[in-house]
Amino acid sequence: MLELKHIYKTFNAGTVNEKRALNDLCLNMNEGDFVTVIGGNGAGKSTMLNIVSGALPVDQGTITIDGQNVTGLPEYRRAKFIGRVFQDPMMGTAATMQIEENLALAARRGKRRSLLPGITRGEREEYRELLKMLDLGLEDRLTTKVGLLSGGQRQALTLLMATLRKPKLLLLDEHTAALDPKTAAKVLDATEKIVSQDRLTTLMITHNMRDAIAHGNRLIMMYDGHIVLDITGEEKKKLTVEDLLARFSLASGSDEADDKLLLS
Amino acid sequence: MDVLMSFLNSMPGAFGQGLAWGIMAIGVYITYRVLDVADLTVDGSLATGGAVCALCIGLGIHPVVSMLLAVLAGMLAGFVTGFFHTVCGIPAILAGILTQLALYSINLRVMAIGSGDKTKATLALSVGKHDLLVSSRYIRDLTVENPLILLAILVAVVIGVLYWFFGTELGSSLRATGANQAMARAQGINTSWNKVLGLVISNGLVALSGGLLAQYQGSATVDMGRGAIVIGLAAVIIGEVLLGKVFHNFALKLLASVIGAIIYYIVITLVLRLGLESTDLKLLTALVVAVFLTIPYWKEKYFRKKGKALPETAGKGGN
Numbered sequence: 001m002l003e004l005k006h007i008y009k010t011f012n013a014g015t016v017n018e019k020r021a022l023n024d025l026c027l028n029m030n031e032g033d034f035v036t037v038i039g040g041n042g043a044g045k046s047t048m049l050n051i052v053s054g055a056l057p058v059d060q061g062t063i064t065i066d067g068q069n070v071t072g073l074p075e076y077r078r079a080k081f082i083g084r085v086f087q088d089p090m091m092g093t094a095a096t097m098q099i100e101e102n103l104a105l106a107a108r109r110g111k112r113r114s115l116l117p118g119i120t121r122g123e124r125e126e127y128r129e130l131l132k133m134l135d136l137g138l139e140d141r142l143t144t145k146v147g148l149l150s151g152g153q154r155q156a157l158t159l160l161m162a163t164l165r166k167p168k169l170l171l172l173d174e175h176t177a178a179l180d181p182k183t184a185a186k187v188l189d190a191t192e193k194i195v196s197q198d199r200l201t202t203l204m205i206t207h208n209m210r211d212a213i214a215h216g217n218r219l220i221m222m223y224d225g226h227i228v229l230d231i232t233g234e235e236k237k238k239l240t241v242e243d244l245l246a247r248f249s250l251a252s253g254s255d256e257a258d259d260k261l262l263l264s
Numbered sequence: 265m266d267v268l269m270s271f272l273n274s275m276p277g278a279f280g281q282g283l284a285w286g287i288m289a290i291g292v293y294i295t296y297r298v299l300d301v302a303d304l305t306v307d308g309s310l311a312t313g314g315a316v317c318a319l320c321i322g323l324g325i326h327p328v329v330s331m332l333l334a335v336l337a338g339m340l341a342g343f344v345t346g347f348f349h350t351v352c353g354i355p356a357i358l359a360g361i362l363t364q365l366a367l368y369s370i371n372l373r374v375m376a377i378g379s380g381d382k383t384k385a386t387l388a389l390s391v392g393k394h395d396l397l398v399s400s401r402y403i404r405d406l407t408v409e410n411p412l413i414l415l416a417i418l419v420a421v422v423i424g425v426l427y428w429f430f431g432t433e434l435g436s437s438l439r440a441t442g443a444n445q446a447m448a449r450a451q452g453i454n455t456s457w458n459k460v461l462g463l464v465i466s467n468g469l470v471a472l473s474g475g476l477l478a479q480y481q482g483s484a485t486v487d488m489g490r491g492a493i494v495i496g497l498a499a500v501i502i503g504e505v506l507l508g509k510v511f512h513n514f515a516l517k518l519l520a521s522v523i524g525a526i527i528y529y530i531v532i533t534l535v536l537r538l539g540l541e542s543t544d545l546k547l548l549t550a551l552v553v554a555v556f557l558t559i560p561y562w563k564e565k566y567f568r569k570k571g572k573a574l575p576e577t578a579g580k581g582g583n
Binding site (some may be wrong): 053055074075076077079080082084086090091092093094095096097101104105106108109110111113114115116117118119161162 | 429431432433434435436437439440443444446447448449450451452453454455
């Protein structure tokens, strides 16, 4: 479903701040794969998601989604294939617009925006039902401005928006990192539910190794701009945090305490 | 007593000016509030609207058609600013200033069309000689010729059309573009094109206002738009500060800008009656806008309830 071929991305090239964020990154995801991504700070996780979504252009390499080369497509046109939830709860929704208006915008992702009404009565009912599933009490607040919601509620709403029109690819960029543990668990539960229900091809970055092990059918670890560890199937099911730390030291050739801290 | 009488006497004029400028204020609201872009094109596009409208009427074209042409000219100006901003990557404020500056030369040329001169800074319209839709001459008449009637209808139509438009799929995507660009793009919205579209609509309205003003005052001048953006901002902000708490509906918010423009002109009329020169108005306007922009900021900064955190505007991006 997603194919990344020899991707290179360097920030501030030619300056003292030069940073090679992606270094010969290759990844091939099958349809229905739920891949969790871990790695220390600066490993290139977010950059990978940003080049897939089109928020950042690549220096080299090709990105293919469902057989279509999208490397040159602008972000807003790739959105047709991709649903996204960001780390920052403020980023995925329009604060000054109502809950139902945000959902209606998401329902038209990848379609031409016409002069027809921005939201119809039938849609409202549909949204009410979907919001009920989140169990956050949002179903009775359709016309509330999103800016009045908590971070967790906004993140759950963003998740719903990202999956309202079934995307070919769902990108989750540490979408629970900014939430308190209880809310984070709730959002993660909703994620698991939606992903398995719609069999969505998903790429989820997380800082939490336990979450990375508990979710998905495949785990990849990034280091220095490419994938150093790729664990799938039965092997992944039996994985423990200790295993992972040990294998990371081996794969990255470093056993610095820093890296362990950042990963745990 | 005399001051009061002459003030009351000039109230209809203040209303007329306020309504005509109110349409411009709506245009400013669209860029400044809906799109979150400070567009300085308006100083030029207002004069362009006035120039095109006055020129066409002078050439014997029907005033309605003349105003439509004025609107088209304003839209073109907005498009140019949008092009500078999105395609050329020039910051929005600077893009507007560039268009505004260029329009000064263009307006002088436009007004000279058909006159044999190379440039012209003023075009006079007289209600006796030309077919005008609105004229301040009839501002106190109790007839259908009174410009307040047509101006009020036009304001209502503009608000109605915009209310409908911003409720459509396209209009909603425009609001999303102004509210959160990252989100808009993630939902497949072409934010660049939407910004151009918003600037086109806004400057079309500004030019419509310019066309009305040229007829109302009986002349179009190359300077008629100087400081227009500040008047527009004053109207938007006065409307928000006074009515923001009660007006939540989008149509009412647009109406608040018009009411803001009317209040602005009432205040200006009062100040003029108190003995200030009309050339002092720019200083006064600048002060009014500065004060009204300061109030919400200071309110937030110094009178915020304890324990209530400032809303976060941006989070930390992780890797």
